[in-house]
Amino acid sequence: MQPFDALSIRAVLQEAKPLIINRKVDKVFQLGRDEVLISLRSKGGSVSLFLSAQSVYGRMCLVRTPTSSDAQEKQPKDRNITERYQSKHGAGAPPNFCLVMRKHLTGATLIGVEQLPGERIIDFIFSSTDEVGTTSLKILTAEIMGRHSNLVFWDKATEKILVPSHVVTREMSRQREVLPGLKYERPPGQERQSVFAASEEDLRKKFQTLKEMFAHDQDSNSALQLSEIAAKSQSETNERNSLKNPGAAMTLTPGTTDSVPPMPVTYEQWLLASFTGLGKHLSEEVILGSGVDNIIANSINQPETLEKIVQQVRQLQFPNQYKPAIKADLSRYSILGWYSDQENEEVWKKYVSVNDMIEEYFRALEAREQFIQLREKIKAEVAAESSRLETRKQVAQAHMSAQGELDRLKQSGDNILSNLHLIKPGQTTLVVPDWTHEDGRDLSIALNANLSAVQNAQGLYRQYAKLRSRQGAAQSTYDEVTNRLTYLDQVRTATESAKDIAELHRVKDMLSGRKAQHNQGSKTDSKQNQKIGQSKPGGARSGTGGKPKMTNLVSSDGWTIFVGRNRNENDHLVNKVANPQDLWFHVLGQGGAHVLVRVPSNKQEPPKATILEAAQIAARLSKAGAGAKVRVVYTQIKHVKKIEGNTPGLVRYEQEKTVEVDTAQPMPKLMKSLFN
Numbered sequence: 001m002q003p004f005d006a007l008s009i010r011a012v013l014q015e016a017k018p019l020i021i022n023r024k025v026d027k028v029f030q031l032g033r034d035e036v037l038i039s040l041r042s043k044g045g046s047v048s049l050f051l052s053a054q055s056v057y058g059r060m061c062l063v064r065t066p067t068s069s070d071a072q073e074k075q076p077k078d079r080n081i082t083e084r085y086q087s088k089h090g091a092g093a094p095p096n097f098c099l100v101m102r103k104h105l106t107g108a109t110l111i112g113v114e115q116l117p118g119e120r121i122i123d124f125i126f127s128s129t130d131e132v133g134t135t136s137l138k139i140l141t142a143e144i145m146g147r148h149s150n151l152v153f154w155d156k157a158t159e160k161i162l163v164p165s166h167v168v169t170r171e172m173s174r175q176r177e178v179l180p181g182l183k184y185e186r187p188p189g190q191e192r193q194s195v196f197a198a199s200e201e202d203l204r205k206k207f208q209t210l211k212e213m214f215a216h217d218q219d220s221n222s223a224l225q226l227s228e229i230a231a232k233s234q235s236e237t238n239e240r241n242s243l244k245n246p247g248a249a250m251t252l253t254p255g256t257t258d259s260v261p262p263m264p265v266t267y268e269q270w271l272l273a274s275f276t277g278l279g280k281h282l283s284e285e286v287i288l289g290s291g292v293d294n295i296i297a298n299s300i301n302q303p304e305t306l307e308k309i310v311q312q313v314r315q316l317q318f319p320n321q322y323k324p325a326i327k328a329d330l331s332r333y334s335i336l337g338w339y340s341d342q343e344n345e346e347v348w349k350k351y352v353s354v355n356d357m358i359e360e361y362f363r364a365l366e367a368r369e370q371f372i373q374l375r376e377k378i379k380a381e382v383a384a385e386s387s388r389l390e391t392r393k394q395v396a397q398a399h400m401s402a403q404g405e406l407d408r409l410k411q412s413g414d415n416i417l418s419n420l421h422l423i424k425p426g427q428t429t430l431v432v433p434d435w436t437h438e439d440g441r442d443l444s445i446a447l448n449a450n451l452s453a454v455q456n457a458q459g460l461y462r463q464y465a466k467l468r469s470r471q472g473a474a475q476s477t478y479d480e481v482t483n484r485l486t487y488l489d490q491v492r493t494a495t496e497s498a499k500d501i502a503e504l505h506r507v508k509d510m511l512s513g514r515k516a517q518h519n520q521g522s523k524t525d526s527k528q529n530q531k532i533g534q535s536k537p538g539g540a541r542s543g544t545g546g547k548p549k550m551t552n553l554v555s556s557d558g559w560t561i562f563v564g565r566n567r568n569e570n571d572h573l574v575n576k577v578a579n580p581q582d583l584w585f586h587v588l589g590q591g592g593a594h595v596l597v598r599v600p601s602n603k604q605e606p607p608k609a610t611i612l613e614a615a616q617i618a619a620r621l622s623k624a625g626a627g628a629k630v631r632v633v634y635t636q637i638k639h640v641k642k643i644e645g646n647t648p649g650l651v652r653y654e655q656e657k658t659v660e661v662d663t664a665q666p667m668p669k670l671m672k673s674l675f676n
Contacts (some may be wrong), residue, residue: 003279004144007277008354026040030097049062049124053142061358062659105126109128117194119276121187121370170536176188200310209363268280285334285338288340292309326361328346335354371504386485396611400474409463432445470544491507491510494510550564551564551569556609556610564594568649570648575642580637580638583635584653585618587618590630592622593617593621594614619663632659
């Protein structure tokens with residue numbers, strides 16, 4: 001991939017400034033720890049400014065964010081944009097960084113945007129008014145510098161940091177702390193000159209230095225070759241002398257080495273070592289656009305080499321136009337259009353706007369990484385489960401292979417009963433003809449001298465019954481495991497052939513047994529790519545006026561538990577009663593009741609006893625029934641969303657945890673009121 005460089009920032013800002021300057025801040029959203037979406041409005045409409053200080057995909061650009069209601073009517077691309085630029089914090093309280101920015105920036109005006117020359121640092125300057133009408137300047141600085149990236153919100157007058165997207169303590173960095181209340185300082189600069197500020201004279205001096213280094217390197221190589229020849233000759237002379245006079249001391253010729261800096265091999269390496277503001281991809285594009293041979297040794301003495309490089313760098317500093325395009329394999333993008341194959345539409349995808357190109361490029365990279373991570377996770381789950389099933393299959397095969405022992409026990413019991421008259425008290429062995437073989441061999445049966453003949457036969461029959469039962473269970477297990485392994489092979493094939501993340505989500509749901517279970521003729525939603533929770537069948541409303549009457553209990557720890565016992569109660573519980581921080585419980589892979597534990601805003605999570613009691617309620621009021629071990633999922637209600645449609649109580653959920661409960665245990669006391 002190609003990182004977001006200084007040229008990209010310059011091009012994006014050149015397009016964005018006319019659209020964002022002198023607009024008022026309407027809303028501020030924090031999408032992730034280092035991601036902010038700022039909605040700016042004016043009489044002409046609103047635009048959305050996206051800032052990301054992620055270590056890998058950090059960038060800034062304007063984005064189009066259709067509303068959720070419009071997204072269903074738009075193209076899939078627009079729906080993907082809507083999902084990408086939604087907050088990961090859901091309906092819960094936003095982080096402190098977002099709260100501080102909302103406090104100072106809501107209603108503020110963006111009056112300026114400045115990029116530090118040649119740097120990946122941008123200042124967004126806002127004019128804001130506090131509660132008493134005092135006007136001040138607040139600056140949001142986006143430092144897009146790889147793993148050192150950050151978003152810092154600070155006051156212009158006092159130069160104090162109000163809040164960063166993430167703090168940097170002295171233990172984390174000895175060069176620069178980023179903490180609220182400290183003075184904002186720019187990141188440490190580099191000693192090299194920015195390529196965007198370099199003059200033609202600077203370029204010529206750098207190139208002359210390169211020529212001198214190259215000449216010195218050539219002389220050093222020649223001297224080294226002569227030194228190696230002389231050392232070899234001296235070594236041969238010493239060897240001949242040692243043969244003539246073994247006791248003589250050998251004469252050693254010490255060599256001398258000069259301290260010469262490493263010599264770059266290509267002009268790309270020279271540009272990267274000489275200037276800042278250039279990345280690997282941009283330096284490559286500059287040399288390709290100049291048309292010079294990239295190998296220094298091949299063209300450094302040609303007079304036109306310097307002029308071509310100088311001309312190309314001047315075009316980089318003052319571009320006439322931008323030609324944004326993305327390579328099909330997402331390996332790089334181009335803003336200037338200097339690649340020779342950029343007219344090939346099969347290799348490059350062109351864009352009218354740099355903002356649109358930057359937004360789609362990095363969003364596509366994020367989607368590809370998520371796709372790869374989810375695919376590897378599914379493959380790892382399939383491999384782990386397959387390994388466990390293979391072990392179970394081997395054990396089942398071992399039990400199934402005991403057919404000979406089964407026949408021996410049955411035959412021995414039959415022979416004892418057939419020869420009761422031959423068995424005497426205290427006898428330890430019975431020898432009878434083996435009728436299963438035609439050669440007339442004898443069968444020896446061991447007897448317990450303390451038991452009668454009939455008791456010996458009964459003992460063998462009991463062993464036979466146990467072994468037959470065990471063998472039947474082994475056969476059932478073997479068939480079940482074989483079918484599951486066949487299914488896992490299908491899942492593995494589907495995972496390998498999946499083309500997008502939506503298909504992988506469907507595969508994961510199938511693997512986890514979380515597909516929607518629709519009842520009474522409802523249709524299966526083939527496009528559902530999230531985990532599903534289904535209400536218990538039944539849609540009768542209780543109470544007056546058609547409003548569901550909610551049942552609530554009190555746990556042994558004093559926490560309030562709400563229970564929905566039909567579809568309408570479940571729907572009312574999730575959409576009307578629940579708060580974002582409440583915990584929602586539902587049996588895994590079965591239809592059943594929705595159970596809610598009320599979590600006050602000043603508390604984190606209920607005690608373990610309350611969680612187990614709520615899980616017991618969800619398990620017992622489900623299709624799983626009683627007398628078995630049942631897995632129950634639970635998550636915060638902000639991660640539970642209603643599925644579009646007319647079926648009440650049908651939801652999807654994510655970021656869940658699981659707990660296993662045994663419904664064969666005695667019923668919790670608090671559940672008795674449900675059945676009264």
